[in-house]
Amino acid sequence: MAEDLTVLDTLYWWGIPTLFRCPADPDPANAQIALAGVPHSSGNGSTERDQHLGPRAVRNVSAHNRRIHKAYGFSPWDTCTIRDVGDVPLPEGMDNELCVERITAFFKGIADAGARPVSIGGDHGITGAIVQGIAGAGSRLTDGRPVALLHLDAHTDSYDLPHWNGAIKSAANWADYLVRQGNVDPARSLQIGMRGNPRTLTWLQPSYDLGYEVVEMERYREIGLAATCDLIRERIGDAPVYVTFDLDCLDPSVAPAVSNLEAGVTGFTVDEANAMLRSIRGLNVVGGDVVCLMPTKDLPNNITAMVAAHFLFEIVSLVAEKLRA
Ligand SMILES: [Mn+2]
Numbered sequence: 001m002a003e004d005l006t007v008l009d010t011l012y013w014w015g016i017p018t019l020f021r022c023p024a025d026p027d028p029a030n031a032q033i034a035l036a037g038v039p040h041s042s043g044n045g046s047t048e049r050d051q052h053l054g055p056r057a058v059r060n061v062s063a064h065n066r067r068i069h070k071a072y073g074f075s076p077w078d079t080c081t082i083r084d085v086g087d088v089p090l091p092e093g094m095d096n097e098l099c100v101e102r103i104t105a106f107f108k109g110i111a112d113a114g115a116r117p118v119s120i121g122g123d124h125g126i127t128g129a130i131v132q133g134i135a136g137a138g139s140r141l142t143d144g145r146p147v148a149l150l151h152l153d154a155h156t157d158s159y160d161l162p163h164w165n166g167a168i169k170s171a172a173n174w175a176d177y178l179v180r181q182g183n184v185d186p187a188r189s190l191q192i193g194m195r196g197n198p199r200t201l202t203w204l205q206p207s208y209d210l211g212y213e214v215v216e217m218e219r220y221r222e223i224g225l226a227a228t229c230d231l232i233r234e235r236i237g238d239a240p241v242y243v244t245f246d247l248d249c250l251d252p253s254v255a256p257a258v259s260n261l262e263a264g265v266t267g268f269t270v271d272e273a274n275a276m277l278r279s280i281r282g283l284n285v286v287g288g289d290v291v292c293l294m295p296t297k298d299l300p301n302n303i304t305a306m307v308a309a310h311f312l313f314e315i316v317s318l319v320a321e322k323l324r325a
Pocket of ligand 1: 124153154155156157246
């Protein structure tokens, strides 16, 4: 379906600020791709505040994004039915466990309707809440299979912790409990971009024990981008895949308004991250998210929000290209 947006409609300072100027429709049954905001910060809120403001910041700037994906040669907005289903209502925002339940129910509704969710967080705890609602036994999106996880991040988030500052299903352990639940298949999954000085020398061991492929930044620099992309495709294979993009995988110089910054080791450039996401082109991408934006720390030109919007667009384009194939 062709869009009738004019150039002037993509100026971001007027109109209703839906994500990427998509029509707002809360019923996911009317969408092939459901865009959602997840204004959640109690999964890491004690140390890194204001991540719940991420969706609003991306709503603000994303209208500005140009509509065509140049490398793929098409406009996802013209090709698929993409709707903004709104933000997950989180009236008990300080209660992490209740928020996780609400997020899970919201995304289960999207998956049950047959739409593929692409969302903007929120702290990284949202990924556990989302994936336990859309993957695994009974899932319409994955035919009951666990998902392969393509996880770009400076940290593994698979720490075996009873809680993080009181949050039980937290931003620190979602990548652990999703495997234990059977909602993520670690044998098909990768965690890429881990860097910085750790708290312990064994900080990656929980991920190895769970069965993840881990590509630390040192290994990435050693084997290079092309070999990493090959590794990603081979590992995921024909599994349904969920993409989770923690903005702290990027270098802080290009994405400064992000929680848990790692400033001591160079992070990915935008082009490197683009290439890794594009390496799964054509695979069965069932959804994804971009997390850990902290708009209150952004520069006056909203650069981090714009980068977040860009990577949301990359995920939308992956899903849309597969749907139209
Ligand atoms: Mn993370």
